[in-house]
Amino acid sequence: MSIAPRTHLATHEVFNQPLPRERLDLWGADAPLRAAVAEAAPEDAAALAAFAAEIGSPEALDDAERAQRVKPELAIFDRGGRRLDEVRFHPGYHAMMTRGAEAGYAARAWDGRPGGHAAHAAMVYLLSQVEPGVCCPLTMTYAAVPALEAGSPALAATWGARAKVAAYDGRSMPGLDKAAVTIGMAMTEKQGGSDVRANTTRAVPEGEAFRLWGHKWFCSAPMSDAFLTLAYLPEDAGGGLTCFLVPRWTPEGERNPIQLQRLKDKLGNHANASSEIEYHGAWAQIVGEPGRGVNAIIEMVHHTRLDAATAPVGFMRRALDEAAWWARGRTAFQRRLADQPLMEAVLGDLALDWIGSLALVMRVARAFDGTSAQDRAFARIAVAIAKYWTNKRCVGVVYEAMEAMGGVGYVEEAPLAMLYREAPLNSIWEGSGNVICLDVLRTLGRAPEAAQALTAELSARRGEDARYDAALAAAAAGLEKPSEGQARWLVERLALLLQASELMRTGDPAAEPFLATRLAGDWGRTAGTLPEGTDAGALAARI
Ligand SMILES: Cc1cc2nc3c(=O)[nH]c(=O)nc-3n(C[C@H](O)[C@H](O)[C@H](O)COP(=O)(O)OP(=O)(O)OC[C@H]3O[C@@H](n4cnc5c(N)ncnc54)[C@H](O)[C@@H]3O)c2cc1C
Structure with missing residues (x-):
């Protein structure tokens, strides 16, 4: 039981200040949301109510606030100067990622039951109210699934299948050794973000796979287990801007050379680490046809x-x-x-x-x-x-x-x-x-x-x-x-x-x-x- 704060102070009485809100009723108090869900995803009403109660709880609100206030830190090297290329988050970040992932934020739309995207949208709407930073990696994971399914049945069966699992595993280890993964996106380069054809990142074939060389100016969620990215193929390999999946670890279990340059010092979205990265011969697999990356x-x-x-x-x-x-x-x-x-x-x-x-x-x-x-x-x-x-x-x-x-x-x-x-x-x-x-x-x-x-x-x-x-x-x-x-x-x-x-x-x-x-x-x-x-x-x- 919490003891109420003192209102009788030495110099004045505190009054006419509404109490801070310890718990949010994100579901019961939102009639338009409930009506929309009743029409679009009626099967999900109970689960969404439970998710809303979970993320509106005092514990979740506290996790969210700490994840926003204690910004992620870049760990480029270990003590001995060996490259790590990692980001360290406040535990509140991982707790919010877990809440979102376990509710099915990234997975629900792909489980074959009706109303999946509507239920997903309701989760986006709810979680954005509490901690928008974690929405970024969860959203990219949700959205990577159809790109993999359309572009590569093999990658859909490995990475896509793990992206569809309603769980979060934030450990720094090879993604395919995990039951559930997150997938990010790295398209934007310095010379042009909207105009991705201006990309200069290059892909060099190596057997069945490729090595990528280049710089990406914005890469949010650099601790994702893999990224969808764009790079140019040489003419003799088909040529043109092509889509690739780049895992954070090579198939041999080594750190893929995706070097983190720095974290962006952003206006907001503080819980989410947005970074600049470089591919130094990063191992990658093709998604879709050569030259059909867009x-x-x-x-x-x-x-x-x-x-x-x-x-x-x-x-x-x-x-x-x-x-x-x-x-x-x-x-x-x-x-x-x-x-x-x-x-x-x-x-x-x-x-x-x-x-x-x-x-x-x-x-x-x-x-x-x-x-x-x-x-x-x-x-x-x-x-x-x-x-x-x-x-x-x-x-x-x-x-x-x-x-x-x-x-x-x-x-x-x-x-x-x-x-x-x-x-x-x-x-x-x-x-x-x-x-x-x-x-x-x-x-x-x-x-x-x-x-x-x-x-x-x-x-x-x-x-x-x-x-x-x-x-x-x-x-x-x-x-x-x-x-x-x-x-x-x-x-x-x-x-x-x-x-x-x-x-x-x-x-x-x-x-x-x-x-x-x-x-x-x-x-x-x-x-x-x-x-x-x-x-x-x-x-x-x-x-
Ligand atoms: C916090 C944050 C996180 C991000 N995370 C990622 C990420 O994870 N992965 C990733 O790939 N990118 C990421 N981005 C990058 C983002 O997608 C780009 O900034 C965005 O696509 C715009 O590209 P740009 O910055 O190069 O701007 P530009 O493309 O230079 O555009 C500048 C302005 O010009 C306008 N414009 C462009 N073309 C025209 C035209 N033909 N006519 C009129 N106006 C035009 C645009 O609307 C815009 O207002 C992130 C950005 C931010 C801020």
């Missing part, structure tokens, strides 16, 4: 994008949850903050972004679970649209939630500072904003089935609301002649339409204010500008 790794990128679209929705949810907790427990000018009309307007307006974004990413996850060609086509384009927009909204939502808490929102003990640092990240990796928008244009141009699936989805709600119909007509005009300079405008409109169509489909009461503000334009540039007559209190109460 095609091979795009399968991984497609899946990491689902998570990069979903994680910011988790950040929005946690930020709003903290702000609402504060506003409900604090008074200003003799009145509870939560009851003040302007605070209701702010929280109610922000709730629309969270509810709409959650509806959107769970819709996209359902498409990942779908088996029809139309589902696949819709997933391909909708995941990019969702990734663009949920990330763009996230930064502003987290900032407004921070301000709603006043000064305490700005200090490290509130999780708002951590969330604020995380907020821009998912927009940058796996396709930065412009690149994502250009990708949407490319998909519209090259994959007519994706454009048709998107149009079919949006047209299903036509005729139900004049504001929706008008926005749809404007977007349809943009779709006819998409131009690079207008790509952000178009993707933003498509994202808002997809959010609105989901809220309308499910009869969510948020649909009306969402249509009035996000689609009909009665919306200011800051939060709290809902049109007169909106029941902001009812919206805020949903947080």
